[in-house]
Amino acid sequence: MQPRRAVAVRRHHQTAHRRGPRRPPARSHHMTTPAPTATDPARGMRTALAHQLTDPADPWRPALEQVPRHLFVPSFLEQDNNHRWRTVTADTPDYWQTLYSDRALTTQLTDGTPTSSSSQPSLMLDMLHALDITDGHRVLEIGTGTGYNAALLACRLGHDRVTTVDVDPDLTRTAAARLAQAGYLPAVHTGDGAAGAPHRAPYDRIIATCAMTSIPPAWIEQATNQAIIVTPIGWGIARLTVHHDRAEGRFLPGEAYFMPRRTPSTPPDFAALHHTAPRPTPSTAPLGALQTLRFPLSLTIPGHQWCTWTNDDTKAVKALGLWTPDGSTAHIHADGTVRQTGPRRLWNLVEELHEQFSGTAPAREEFGITATPHRQWAWLDDPHGPGWDLPSTTTT
């Protein structure tokens, strides 16, 4: 039995966007979409979006008004209901309106899976606000992608204060060229962002736009004392303050999911595992637990991935496959049974959490992270309360 494109469907959502309640727009008027003009094809649309998302006093409004997103996203990819991707360019109807709306845009596919995007502007703003930047700060961005966020930072702070890193050399090459074309010259570096960018340290602010499973020690080493780190961890965005060699803080409210930091991972062959797995056992958690508890699960089973098998006619989920890079797998059926293989009983961890939270996860902002040189853990309510150790992030 092959999973029915379920991984791709899920990964379709792995572009930086938010699904929780939105911050209400600063003004309630609808965005107007003036026709592009030859001199500045999108000035009016940019201004309208900036006004939709920010108050007049917002320090990021001028950057939003000035930085042309279309230079960084000359085309993007959209998936139709049949999961087919199509490229949208400036000649495609709706390009301009979509580009200057509050939408995350997929910009790169690798083997059919999104591997880079331009994040949802309101989510980018939430993260920039959480960074609490003031003039003179030196900022490190992990996940250059299109370069658009780096351009907003450089517009606000000046080129020499901004360093941006992406693991993908094609992306950094293109982003650096587009940044220069737009008139911004931040330092663009190719490498694993988990290593930071030591040659430009120290940093007052560190922002990541790909999801991590824990805080890389290099970030804390390269941060100034009292630096702020804003980074997606699992299905949430953590905001930590650095105190010497320790970083601690809570998650921001609201749901957000970013593309994971790139590490190789292919789905296990669940069909073959069927023959070697122990007999199925009864499950005490419903299939839907993976969805309702996805944020705490992203902390307790870091780096887990899953796929689903659906009924061809009804589209109802028949089974779920769950796995982690250490070779642990769980194959859960809608009939309430589960087969598990590998070093960890992954579904038991889901069942424990389902029981602990009675099926409903506490709000994100009740969770926090503490990172020390010796240990990192996620906690609920306070750093000394119930907690889950996070894996250490090694650099590639």
Ligand SMILES: C[S@@+](CC[C@H](N)C(=O)[O-])C[C@H]1O[C@@H](n2cnc3c(N)ncnc32)[C@H](O)[C@@H]1O
């Ligand atoms: C959501 S996109 C970034 C959006 C970007 N900030 C922008 O404004 O367009 C996430 C990016 O993280 C990058 N990435 C993934 N793993 C990484 C790693 N280990 N180190 C640095 N960048 C990484 C991806 O290549 C991708 O471009």
